Amino acid sequence: MFDNIDKSYITETVRSLMAIDSPSSFCQKAIEFIGQEATKLGYGFSITNKGCGVIEVKGRESGKKVGLAAHTDTLGLMIRSIDSDGSLNFTKIGGPQLPTLDGEYCRIHTRDGKVYTGTVLCKSPSSHVYPDAGRERNESNMYIRLDEQVRSADDVKKLGISVGDIVAYDPKTVITPSGFIKSRFLDDKASVACIISALKEMKSAGIKPRFDTQIFITVYEEVGHGGSPMGDGLSELLAVDMGCIGLDLGCTEYDVSICAKDGGGPYDYEMVTRLRNYAEQAKLDHVIDIYPFYGSDVGAMLRAGHDVKGALIGPGIHASHGMERTHINSLVQTVKLILLYLEAK
Numbered sequence: 216m217f218d219n220i221d222k223s224y225i226t227e228t229v230r231s232l233m234a235i236d237s238p239s240s241f242c243q244k245a246i247e248f249i250g251q252e253a254t255k256l257g258y259g260f261s262i263t264n265k266g267c268g269v270i271e272v273k274g275r276e277s278g279k280k281v282g283l284a285a286h287t288d289t290l291g292l293m294i295r296s297i298d299s300d301g302s303l304n305f306t307k308i309g310g311p312q313l314p315t316l317d318g319e320y321c322r323i324h325t326r327d328g329k330v331y332t333g334t335v336l337c338k339s340p341s342s343h344v345y346p347d348a349g350r351e352r353n354e355s356n357m358y359i360r361l362d363e364q365v366r367s368a369d370d371v372k373k374l375g376i377s378v379g380d381i382v383a384y385d386p387k388t389v390i391t392p393s394g395f396i397k398s399r400f401l402d403d404k405a406s407v408a409c410i411i412s413a414l415k416e417m418k419s420a421g422i423k424p425r426f427d428t429q430i431f432i433t434v435y436e437e438v439g440h441g442g443s444p445m446g447d448g449l450s451e452l453l454a455v456d457m458g459c460i461g462l463d464l465g466c467t468e469y470d471v472s473i474c475a476k477d478g479g480g481p482y483d484y485e486m487v488t489r490l491r492n493y494a495e496q497a498k499l500d501h502v503i504d505i506y507p508f509y510g511s512d513v514g515a516m517l518r519a520g521h522d523v524k525g526a527l528i529g530p531g532i533h534a535s536h537g538m539e540r541t542h543i544n545s546l547v548q549t550v551k552l553i554l555l556y557l558e559a560k
Contacts, residue, residue, distance in 0.1 A: 217416055217420075217550075217551055217554050220412065220416060220547045220550050220551065221412065221415065221416070221419075222543050222546075222547060224412055224415055225408055225409065225412045225543065225546050225547070225550065226390050226396065226543065228252070228407075228408040228411055228412060229388075229390075229396060229398075229401075229404060229405055229408045229546075230388055230390065231248065232245060232248065232249075232287065232404040232407060232408060233386045233388040233398050233399075233400060233404060234386075234388075235248060236291075236322060236324065236381075236383035237287055237288055237289055237383075237434075238288065238289050238290065238291025238292070238293075238308045238309075238381055238382075238383055238437075239288040239289070239290075239291065239308050239309060239434065239435050239436075239437045239438045240288070240308075240381075240434070240435065241288075241291070241324065241381045241383070242266060242287055242288050242434040243266065245287040245288075246262060246266060246267075246268040246287065246432060246434065249268050249270075249287065249407065249411065249432050250262070250268055252411050253268075253270045253411070253414065256411075256414050256415055256418045257418060258270050258271060258272055258414060258418075259271035263444065265434070265435070265444060266434045267431055267432060267433050267434055267441070267444070267445075268287075268431070268432035269429060269430065269431055269432075270414070270429070270430035270432070271427075271428075271429060271430075272414070272417075272423070272424055272427070272428040272429075272430065273423060273427055274423055274424045274425055274426040274427040274428060275423050275424070275425055275426075276425055276426055277427065278426075279426045279427070279450050280426060280427045280428070280429060280448050280449050280450060281424075281426050281427075281428050281429075281449060281450060281451050281452070281453070281557075282428065282429045282430070282431060282445060282446075282449045282451070282452040282453070282523075283410055283428065283429075283430045283431070283452070283453050283454075283455060283553065283557075284430070284431040284432075284433060284442055284445060284452060284453070284454045284455065284512040284513070284516075285403050285406040285407045285409075285410050285431075285432060285433070285454070285455045285456065285512075286403045286406075286407075286432065286433040286434065286435075286436030286437070286441050286456070286512060287403070287404060287407050287432050287433070287434060288433065288434045288435060288436055288437050288438075288441065289309070289383075289399070289400040289402075289404070289437065290307075290308060290309040290310065290311040290399075290400070290437055290536060291307075291308040291309065291311075291381060291382060291383050291384070292305040292306065292307060292308060292311075292321070292335070292359075292381075292382035292383075292384065293305060293306050293307075293308055293379060293380065293381060293382060294323070294359075294376065294377065294378050294379060294380045294382065295354075295378065296378060297368040297371050297372065297376070297377075297378070298358070298368065299367060299368055300366065300367065301361065301365035301366055301367055301368060301370050301371050302358045302359065302360065302361070303323070303333070303358060303359035303361060303371070303376070303382075304354075304358055304359075305335075305354065305357070305358070305359060305382055306354060307354060308381075308437065308438065309437035309438055309536075310437070310536055311536055311537075312536050312537040313352045313353055313354065313357060314351075314352040315537040315538055316335045316352075316357070316384060317335065317336060317337050317352050317357070318334065318335070318336065319334070319335045319384045319385055319387075320332065320333070320334055320335075320384065320385045321333050321334065321335055321359060321382050321383060321384040321385065322382070322383050322384075322385075323359070323361070323376055323380055323381070323382050324380060324381045324382075324383065325374075325375045325376055325377070325380050326375075326377070326379070326380065327375050329374070329375050331361060331362065331363060331374065331376065332362045333359045333360055333361045333362055333382075334359070334360045334362075335357060335358075335359055335384060336357065336358060336359070336360050337350070337352055337356055337357055338356045338357065338358055339356070359382060361376075384399070385399075386398045386399040386400050387399065387538070394542050394543040394544065395468070395540055395541070395542050395543075396540065396541050396542070396543065396546075397538070397539070397540045398539060398540075399537075399538060399539060400539070401457065401530075401532050401539040401540070401541055402456070402457040402532055402535050402536070402539060403436065403455075403456050403457060403529075405457070405529075405530050405532065405541060405546060406455040406456055406457065406529050406530065406549070407432060408546065409455060409530065409546055409549045409550045409553060410430060410432075410455055410553060412546075412550050413550050413553040413554050413557070414430075416550065416554060417554070417557075424557035424558060425557065425558035426450075426557075426558075428557060429448075429449065431445050431512070433445075433512050436456075436511075436512050436515070439510065439515060440515050441512050441515055442454070442511070442512025442513060442514070442515035442516040442519075443515045443516060443518070443519040444516075444519070445512065445516045445521070445523075446516045446519070446521030446522075446523040447521070449521075449523050450523065450524065451483070451486060451523060451524035451525065451526070452512075452513055452516060452523050452524070452525050452526075453486070453490075453513075453525070453526050453527070453528065453553075453556055454511045454512045454513040454525065454526070454527045454528075454529075455527075455528055455529050455549065455553065456511050456512070456527060456529045457472075457529045457530065457531075457532035457535055457539075458470065458471070458472025458474070458502075458504065458528075458529045458530055458531040458532060458545075459472070459504065459506045459509065459531075459532070459535060460531055460532065460533045460534075460535075461533075464502075464504045464505075464506075465502035465503075465504055466502045466504050466531040467502075467531050467545075468531045468532075468533055468540060468541045468542045468545055469500055469531065469542050469544045469545050469548075470500045470501055470502050470530075470531045470545055470548060471494065471499060471500065471501045471528055471529070471530060471531070471545060471548035471549040471551075471552050472501070472502055472503075472504055472528060472529055472530070472531055473487060473490050473491055473494065473501060473502070473503045473504070473526075473527075473528050473552075474487075474503075474504060474505070474506055474509075474511075474526075474527040474528070474529075475487050475503050475504070475505055476505045476506075477505070477506040477507070477509040477510060477511060477514065477527065478506070478507055478508055478509050478510055478514075479510055479511075479514035479517070479518070480514075482513070482525055482526045482527055483524040483525055483526055485524070486524055486525070486526035487503070487526055489556075490526060490528060490552065490556060491503060493552060493555040493556065494552055494555075497551060497552075497555060499548045499551055499552060500544065500545075500548050501548065501552070511527050513525035513526070513527055528549065528552055528553075528556075529549060530545035530546050530548070530549045531545045
C-alpha cells in the first residue's frame with residue numbers, strides 16, 4: 216500500500232507554505248493555511264493559546280494516543296534599531312547563517328499590517344567603495360536597506376516601521392525538473408508538507424491510523440520552546456524535522472533520516488528500533504544518524520517534564536539554516552515512514 220505517493224501534492228504544499236512568511240512568533244497565516252488543508256481533508260483542527268495548530272485524527276483502536284509534531288516557524292530577523300540615515304539594524308530570530316543573507320531581498324511587516332520591501336546588506340556593501348567589503352558578516356555590520364525614500368529615522372517611523380517589527384527574507388523556492396527542491400525554510404516546512412501529504416494519502420485510501428493521533432504544528436521551535444506544551448495524554452510523540460547532511464553523517468538528500476541522538480541526548484530506544492524496522496521491512500531509503508548540534512520539539516517537550524516517549528525522523532536537508540535543498544524522493548520516503556509509524560493499514 217502507498218506505493219504511489221502523490222508527489223505533485225507534496226511539492227505544491229511545500230510551495231504554498233514557502234510563500235507564507237512565518238518567522239517564529241509570526242505564524243498565524245501559515246497555521247491558517249494548514250488548518251484549511253486539514254479541514255478540506257475532513258480532520259478536526261484547533262489552535263492552542265500559544266498559536267500552535269492541532270490536527271485530530273481518529274484511530275481504529277482506543278486506549279492509546281500518539282502524536283506527530285512539525286514546526287512551521289522559520290528563521291527570520293527583527294528590527295533592532297533605526298539609524299539616523301534611515302537604515303535598519305536587525306537582530307536574528309533563530310540561527311540563520313548570516314553570510315548567506317548578504318544581498319537577499321526581504322519584507323518588513325509592521326504591527327499595523329503594512330508590508331515594505333528591502334534588501335539585507337553588509338554596511339560595507341560595495342567593493343568599489345569600501346576596502347573591507349569582503350569582511351565577515353554579522354549582526355553588527357549588516358543592515359536592511361529599505362525600498363522607500365527615507366533620509367532619516369523620522370522618515371522611517373512615519374511609514375509605521377518601528378523596533379520589534381518582523382523581517383522575513385525571500386525563500387527563493389525553486390522545484391527543478393530533476394526533482395530537487397531548493398528553498399530556505401525546508402526546515403521545517405518540508406516536514407509539515409510530508410505530514411499533510413500522509414493525511415491526504417490516508418483519506419484517499421479511506422483508512423485510519425491504528426491509534427487516535429494528535430498532530431502538533433508548532434510555532435516557536437526555532438527559538439527552543441515550540442514543543443514544550445505537548446504531551447498531555449500522549450503515550451509517545453514522533454517529531455518530523457529535517458535530517459542533517461555532512462561531516463560523518465550518512466544522510467543524503469534522497470533519504471529519510473532516523474535520529475538516534477541529538478544535542479539533548481538519545482531518543483527512545485524502542486521507538487528508534489521500531490522505526491528502523493519499519494524502514495527496513497518496507498525497503499525505504501533511510502539512515503540512522505546522530506546530530507550533535509540539533510534540538511527538536513520532542514526535546515522541548517521532554518525538558519518541560521512530560522512522561523512521553525519520543526523519536527525524530529525527517530527528510531534529508533542539505534545546507535540547513537542557509538540555502539537549503541532536498542529531493543522529492545526524500546519527502547516521499549518520509550511520508551511512507553510516517554504512514555508506517557501510524558500503522559495506517
